Amino acid sequence: MKKTFKKLTCIILTAIMVCTTMAFTVSAASGPSYSKRQTVYMTSKNSNSSYTSIYVGNLTSSQKISKSSVKSSKSAVLAPYSLYRNTYSYENQYFESGMKGNKGSGYSYSIELRAKKAGSANISFKIGSKKYTSKVTVKAYTNPISSLTVTGVKNGSSSNLAGKFKNKSYSDLKLSKNVKNATVTCKAASGWKIVRIGTFDENNKLQRSISTRNEGASVLSLHAGNLTKNHINEITVDLVNTKTGGSLSCTMYLS
Numbered sequence: 001m002k003k004t005f006k007k008l009t010c011i012i013l014t015a016i017m018v019c020t021t022m023a024f025t026v027s028a029a030s031g032p033s034y035s036k037r038q039t040v041y042m043t044s045k046n047s048n049s050s051y052t053s054i055y056v057g058n059l060t061s062s063q064k065i066s067k068s069s070v071k072s073s074k075s076a077v078l079a080p081y082s083l084y085r086n087t088y089s090y091e092n093q094y095f096e097s098g099m100k101g102n103k104g105s106g107y108s109y110s111i112e113l114r115a116k117k118a119g120s121a122n123i124s125f126k127i128g129s130k131k132y133t134s135k136v137t138v139k140a141y142t143n144p145i146s147s148l149t150v151t152g153v154k155n156g157s158s159s160n161l162a163g164k165f166k167n168k169s170y171s172d173l174k175l176s177k178n179v180k181n182a183t184v185t186c187k188a189a190s191g192w193k194i195v196r197i198g199t200f201d202e203n204n205k206l207q208r209s210i211s212t213r214n215e216g217a218s219v220l221s222l223h224a225g226n227l228t229k230n231h232i233n234e235i236t237v238d239l240v241n242t243k244t245g246g247s248l249s250c251t252m253y254l255s
Contacts, residue, residue, distance in 0.1 A: 032127060033058035036134055039246030042115055042141040044168035050115040050141075051081065054123060054134050057108040065109050069126035077119035078136055082112040137246070141169065144239040144248050147187040150224070152179035153254060165250050172253040179227040186237050187219045195247075196238040197222040203231035216240055227254055 034056040043050040056065065070080045091103035111125060118140040124133045148161040155161050155173060164171035188194050193216025198209035201224075210222045216239075227233045233254040240247045 031058065032056050032063070032132065034132065034134060037137075038134065039137045039139060039241075039244045040115060041139045041169075041241075041246050041248040042118065043170065043248075045141045046167060048116040050138075052078075052113050052115055052136070052138075054111040054113070054136070055108065056111065056125070056127075056132075057106070059107040059109070059127070061105070061107055063107065063127050065111070065125050065127055069124075069131075070111055071124045072113075072121050073124075074119060074121035077115070077117055077138055078121040078123065079114050079116065080111065080123075081114040084110040084112065086110065137244075139241075139244060139246055141167075141248075142189075144189050144192040144241070145186060145237060145250055146189040147185075148237070148252075149185045150179075150227070150235070150254070151182040152177070153182070153227070161252065164252060169248060169250045170252075172255065175227060175229040175233075175254050178229050182224040182227050183221055184224050184235055185219070185221040188217075188239055191242055192239045192248075193217060193242055194220045194237060194239050196236075198236045198238075199224045200234040200236075201225060201228070201231075202233065203228045216242070230255060 034054060040052040065083065067083050070083060072078050072080060086108045087105065089103070089105040091101065093101040111123065113123065113136070115138045118138050120135060120137040122133050122135050124131055143162065143165045145162045145165055149159050150161065153161065153173070153175065155164060161173065164173065184197055184199065186194055186197060194212065195216050196209060196211040197220055198207065199222065200207050206225065208222060208224060210220065212220065224235070234251060235254065236249055236251045238247065238249045
């Protein structure tokens with residue numbers, strides 16, 4: 001169980017900060033699409049190992065980003081970590097006569113970055129001989145959740161689990177018993193809005209989620225079904241800061 005949790009923690013650290021607000025996206029029919037400015041949050045008060053990424057899409061097969069071209073203006077704040085090239089293909093066919101299907105492919109990159117501390121840095125990269133720049137602002141971690149309750153689950157004597165996110169955006173908690181028909185209810189801290197709650201039942205490989213699209217909500221609930229002791233039940237809350245526009249995801253593993 002501990003090994004599984006460690007693996008899941010690594011995954012969430014890598015993915016958690018990918019959820020950022022793209023304040024201004026550069027896009028053109030014949031050019032790359034990427035976020036020119038974005039704000040991210042550290043995932044822990046005591047760690048310098050938070051991760052985020054810049055997504056670069058709308059590329060052709062010949063447009064490539066070289067690893068050596070990826071630079072940070074302040075590596076003490078934000079440093080390049082890895083570079084992923086993604087490819088996909090699709091084909092669409094219709095059953096109705098007279099309608100013509102289509103197919104195609106696409107290419108994109110994810111520039112993975114390691115956030116070390118609060119501050120800002122310009123991340124530059126080249127596609128061919130042309131240089132592109134994205135300004136990334138890193139904010140210190142703050143608990144975005146005021147209250148989090150799950151039917152039949154307590155942290156010690158308290159039914160409010162929000163304290164588990166006091167110092168970091170990921171946590172685990174042992175279940176004392178199996179819980180039937182659980183409901184997750186979250187209340188955002190001041191200055192934050194909830195955009196999504198999601199759950200994953202590892203035992204039954206079942207996912208559930210509810211989202212508020214772009215409006216955000218101060219309070220949001222989700223029916224989580226049955227929670228099984230000694231099996232990982234993952235709860236993730238995605239939030240956005242109403243002032244900075246930066247996003248943060250908090251994940252709890254119940255087992």
